[in-house]
């Protein structure tokens with residue numbers, strides 16, 4: 106059904122196939138029609154891709170020069186690969202791994218909406234982040250009274266994304282510690298951090314430090330090296 110719908114829209118279908126053949130999935134030019142893509146990826150993953158493309162075509166963020174749609178896509182796709190592999194590494198089931206991957210692909214869509222509808226405020230937010238080094242979601246909360254995580258979650262409920270996935274997105278900057286239990290929102294929190302940490306946007310800049318105090322508070326310090334390893338191997342393969 107998702108494949109049929111997508112194939113009726115030529116523009117959407119071409120974009121979808123370009124995505125499916127991108128390094129994100131590792132098929133590299135082998136998928137030539139949307140119904141084959143659904144067979145290979147599953148309906149849920151295809152739905153997440155359709156929603157992502159729809160969001161990218163609705164929200165252009167043109168009033169915020171610092172914001173780049175291409176960077177957001179790359180960050181989302183790479184974070185999604187890391188989240189999927191961390192979930193598999195932690196022994197989560199097939200459904201939970203799919204949810205981790207979908208939530209990571211969609212986790213920052215709220216930024217797209219805020220940059221489009223609140224461009225002046227978002228320019229101020231980015232300026233304050235640059236000047237103070239504070240975390241984006243904290244400054245969003247101060248200026249707008251909400252965060253991209255909450256706004257994105259609200260939008261995705263309206264667009265029919267499953268509530269389990271929406272909950273992960275809503276809490277991706279504020280995961281709760283659950284003793285030794287690994288939660289989906291914690292996996293996305295780490296996947297997001299590792300993606301930022303391991304991606305060198307400008308080679309003349311040093312990598313940002315990982316917030317060890319935050320890891321301590323979440324009770325996962327002993328796992329960091331293993332997870333970092335999983336994330337690093339994931340990105341090597343992605344960039345390969």
Ligand SMILES: [Fe+2]
Pocket residue numbers: 212213253254277278
């Ligand atoms: Fe985020």
Ligand SMILES: [Fe+2]
Pocket residue numbers: 180184212213297
């Ligand atoms: Fe992110």
